[in-house]
Amino acid sequence: EAGVTQSPTHLIKTRGQHATLRCSPISGHTSVYWYQQALGLGLQFLLWYDEGEERNRGNFPPRFSGRQFPNYSSELNVNALELEDSALYLCASRPQILNTEAFFGQGTRLTVV
Amino acid sequence: GENVEQHPSTLSVQEGDSAVIKCTYSDSASNYFPWYKQELGKRPQLIIDIRSNVGEKKDQRIAVTLNKTAKHFSLHITETQPEDSAVYFCAAGKNSNSGYALNFGKGTSLLVTP
Numbered sequence: 079e080a081g082v083t084q085s086p087t088h089l090i091k092t093r094g095q096h097a098t099l100r101c102s103p104i105s106g107h108t109s110v111y112w113y114q115q116a117l118g119l120g121l122q123f124l125l126w127y128d129e130g131e132e133r134n135r136g137n138f139p140p141r142f143s144g145r146q147f148p149n150y151s152s153e154l155n156v157n158a159l160e161l162e163d164s165a166l167y168l169c170a171s172r173p174q175i176l177n178t179e180a181f182f183g184q185g186t187r188l189t190v191v
Numbered sequence: 192g193e194n195v196e197q198h199p200s201t202l203s204v205q206e207g208d209s210a211v212i213k214c215t216y217s218d219s220a221s222n223y224f225p226w227y228k229q230e231l232g233k234r235p236q237l238i239i240d241i242r243s244n245v246g247e248k249k250d251q252r253i254a255v256t257l258n259k260t261a262k263h264f265s266l267h268i269t270e271t272q273p274e275d276s277a278v279y280f281c282a283a284g285k286n287s288n289s290g291y292a293l294n295f296g297k298g299t300s301l302l303v304t305p
Contacts, residue, residue, distance in 0.1 A: 111293060120197075120297030121235070121280055134292050168234065170293075179225065180293055182234040 080104070082171050082183035090189045091159050099154040099186045103171030109133075110152040111172075111180060112144060116165040124167075127152050128174060159190045193218040195283050197296025204271050205304055212299045214281035215263040223284040224257060224264045229298075230277045238279075239266070271303045 083102045091097050103110050112124040123136035127146035135142075141157040150171075156163055166187050170180040194217040204210050216224075225240035241248045241255045241264065248255050252271075257264040268275055278300050284293040 121295035123294055179237045184234050
């Protein structure tokens with residue numbers, strides 16, 4: 079069974095540009111979480127999608143947005159990129175079952191120059 | 192929202208010693224507490240989890256304890272080995288509307304020296 083996959087693996091953008099990151103959850107998982115992992119800041123919760131709807135978002139500005147498609151894959155969009163957006167962006171998926179493990183993808187390393 | 196505090200941020204132990212990482216959470220409704228291990232350059236992976244109806248859980252050299260009254264939980268690694276060196280994250284989750292949100296601590300970088 080394939081795990082959570084993210085694309086691209088690496089992404090380099092210039093300040094002010096737009097970035098799109100993609101995540102394919104494990105088959106059968108309906109929930110997708112996005113986290114930002116910047117150096118020294120741990121895993122910062124960004125967004126949570128389930129059944130196509132945004133369920134919750136972390137303390138990030140509106141230029142961070144996303145969506146979930148009917149096949150449960152998800153997309154994270156970051157507008158007006160800033161240097162401090164450089165980080166590893168991790169996606170995790172889990173089934174809509176109480177108290178279950180979240181499985182992480184390998185991440186997308188975004189570098190803003 | 193839920194706030195998860197994790198201590199220490201770095202921990203260095205000698206091989207064979209024990210390591211303890213502690214976390215506190217703020218939302219008393221949280222009822223799921225996983226621990227993830229992230230090796231350098233790799234994705235976080237679950238190593239153990241505990242639910243609020245249990246006070247302690249053990250899996251070989253790893254154990255987790257939960258004190259719901261005090262709202263803290265801890266990870267204990269005994270007989271540490273160099274391959275235990277990694278960043279460890281605690282998390283707290285709860286049923287929110289129709290699903291679960293999962294909030295992580297800032298991580299503990301564990302170094303086990305031979």
